Amino acid sequence: MSMINSLRAAVRTNRRRGAAGGYDALPEGAASAVVDCAVYQHGKRTGETCSPREAARRVKAAHQLPEGEGSFSWIGLHEPTEAEFEGIAQRFGLHPLAVEDAVHAHQRPKVERYDDVLFAVFKTVRYVEHDQLTPTSEVVDTGELMVFAGRDFVITVRHGGHGSLQELRHRLEADADEAGLLAKGPSAVLHAIADHVVDNYLLVAERLQNDVDEIEYGVFSAKGGRSADVGRVYQLKREVLEFKRAVAPLLRPMQQLSEPLQRLVDPDVQKYFRDVADHLARVAEQVHGFDELLNSLLQANLAQVSVAQNEDMRKITAWAAIFAVPTMITGVYGMNFKYMPELDVQYGYPTVLGAIVLICVGMYRGFRRNGWL
Numbered sequence: 001m002s003m004i005n006s007l008r009a010a011v012r013t014n015r016r017r018g019a020a021g022g023y024d025a026l027p028e029g030a031a032s033a034v035v036d037c038a039v040y041q042h043g044k045r046t047g048e049t050c051s052p053r054e055a056a057r058r059v060k061a062a063h064q065l066p067e068g069e070g071s072f073s074w075i076g077l078h079e080p081t082e083a084e085f086e087g088i089a090q091r092f093g094l095h096p097l098a099v100e101d102a103v104h105a106h107q108r109p110k111v112e113r114y115d116d117v118l119f120a121v122f123k124t125v126r127y128v129e130h131d132q133l134t135p136t137s138e139v140v141d142t143g144e145l146m147v148f149a150g151r152d153f154v155i156t157v158r159h160g161g162h163g164s165l166q167e168l169r170h171r172l173e174a175d176a177d178e179a180g181l182l183a184k185g186p187s188a189v190l191h192a193i194a195d196h197v198v199d200n201y202l203l204v205a206e207r208l209q210n211d212v213d214e215i216e217y218g219v220f221s222a223k224g225g226r227s228a229d230v231g232r233v234y235q236l237k238r239e240v241l242e243f244k245r246a247v248a249p250l251l252r253p254m255q256q257l258s259e260p261l262q263r264l265v266d267p268d269v270q271k272y273f274r275d276v277a278d279h280l281a282r283v284a285e286q287v288h289g290f291d292e293l294l295n296s297l298l299q300a301n302l303a304q305v306s307v308a309q310n311e312d313m314r315k316i317t318a319w320a321a322i323f324a325v326p327t328m329i330t331g332v333y334g335m336n337f338k339y340m341p342e343l344d345v346q347y348g349y350p351t352v353l354g355a356i357v358l359i360c361v362g363m364y365r366g367f368r369r370n371g372w373l
Helices: 002-017 052-063 082-092 096-104 166-174 186-219 230-257 267-333 348-369
Strands: 034-041 044-046 072-078 110-114 117-127 140-149 153-159
Touching: 034 052, 034 166, 052 072, 052 082, 072 082, 072 166, 072 186, 082 096, 082 153, 096 110, 096 117, 096 140, 110 230, 117 186, 117 230, 140 186, 140 230, 153 186, 166 186, 186 230, 186 267, 230 267, 267 348
Parallel strands: 072 153
Antiparallel strands: 034 044, 034 072, 110 117, 117 140, 140 153
């Protein structure tokens, strides 16, 4: 909480001081967490990788020149501590609540606006390869990615072992020109990140389809009621729900970023956000379909298990009834009484055995005809 209180004071100071000052006061505390840091002008990267302080100075110097309009810095961080992030947060006047979310992670996907800064939280998703789905298989691995997009800066904070933006940054830089997305400023970077995250969602959804198909085949196979494992169905449903928690909350924010009233997003970039929102809606529909199908498969599997148990009980009951006949007859003649009918008949023993066999065969055929055996 001490960092949050100091940040609140720093934000108030920066607002009173104005946007023009304060570059020289940027500490170097985030150096160990910085993955990449660069300045972009007219869609092109200027100079080599630098420190956040140097990037802030370059942007300030570029804004003092007529051709420097549109310059911005992009600072990439990986799991910074409070101390490492405090200096950058103070310099760029980031809201303390957003800073707390970025440092501590485990946040719900969202897009919020703090004055002239957009703060976005994305869940990065990676499909975990596995030879066979088991009741303990991890199918979806999630991380977090936070993005601060201001008028002249982009700050990305990544949590987790995947979801690196290095490849995305290099691809944008390779396609950098005055007509490219980077020339549109920080909102274009925000779009590129959102598009990158949603594209990964599409890939994961395709791989999950195979797992769902495998489970469906197992449930409705000839021995599905006995061989299909409820634990596998339930585990996959848990993984799908985790994926759903990453996708569903972003639907409305992506639509809002494509609306004309969103003044923090370049008008030329808003149309691209519509495309991202469309892809996200497609993924959301797929995930919802997975969830509903797994619910049905779980119920179908439980129903099949119940039917199989009922069939077992009918078979046991039928055989018990068949064996009850010789048990009853032999039990009667096994009683130790001197005067009993047919005890002195010459062919009484084979007659009784024959009667037992005939009765048992008749009952067996009757049970078979009625589907009990």
